[in-house]
Amino acid sequence: GENVEQHPSTLSVQEGDSAVIKCTYSDSASNYFPWYKQELGKRPQLIIDIRSNVGEKKDQRIAVTLNKTAKHFSLHITETQPEDSAVYFCAADRGSTLGRLYFGRGTQLTVWP
Amino acid sequence: ETGVTQTPRHLVMGMTNKKSLKCEQHLGHNAMYWYKQSAKKPLELMFVYNFKEQTENNSVPSRFSPECPNSSHLFLHLHTLQPEDSALYLCASSQTGSNQPQHFGDGTRLSIL
Numbered sequence: 507g508e509n510v511e512q513h514p515s516t517l518s519v520q521e522g523d524s525a526v527i528k529c530t531y532s533d534s535a536s537n538y539f540p541w542y543k544q545e546l547g548k549r550p551q552l553i554i555d556i557r558s559n560v561g562e563k564k565d566q567r568i569a570v571t572l573n574k575t576a577k578h579f580s581l582h583i584t585e586t587q588p589e590d591s592a593v594y595f596c597a598a599d600r601g602s603t604l605g606r607l608y609f610g611r612g613t614q615l616t617v618w619p
Numbered sequence: 620e621t622g623v624t625q626t627p628r629h630l631v632m633g634m635t636n637k638k639s640l641k642c643e644q645h646l647g648h649n650a651m652y653w654y655k656q657s658a659k660k661p662l663e664l665m666f667v668y669n670f671k672e673q674t675e676n677n678s679v680p681s682r683f684s685p686e687c688p689n690s691s692h693l694f695l696h697l698h699t700l701q702p703e704d705s706a707l708y709l710c711a712s713s714q715t716g717s718n719q720p721q722h723f724g725d726g727t728r729l730s731i732l
Binding site: 510537538540542548549550551552555557595599600601605606607609610611612 | 623650659660662664667669709715716719721723724725
């Protein structure tokens, strides 16, 4: 099956700085890569996703890049704010009709004011 | 967002009890999922239902029994659970097919005494 590795496990940044979270995957058949944000005591929420036919996608302060050759994808958050503090999960989908997502272990992001 | 609703939010039960978790989605999706979220571990997929048919059982012990009476409702029946089953149980839904984002409920925090 697919194996998704996520780094770092914890990340602390100063408000206004950028944060980068990286994930690698093992199965070259994977073609869909969503990112979820989970605040304490709340549900995981989809914040951005990318499909394998594009290399980068941006939504305001959040961007995701994908390198299919190297089998890694990254989440970039610019101008971080304290409300960005949460656990972020990456995931990969091998493209089966079952919609099976393989998740990374998560990154605890803390943004200090 | 109230697209996926889970009840109860919290559940404390003894190892000999029988209880059920409920999930309902109002998004018109036709695939539903149960995940287990434990501290320091990736989200673990337990079951997948596609058009009410169970399409994946991810080696889950028989003390967990899912039921999907229709595409909007999903249950997880629990009996004779173990302390290591204490976790957050998350329900999600999506459209059938690959590359479809999954939408999560708030989860049920389960504690086994």
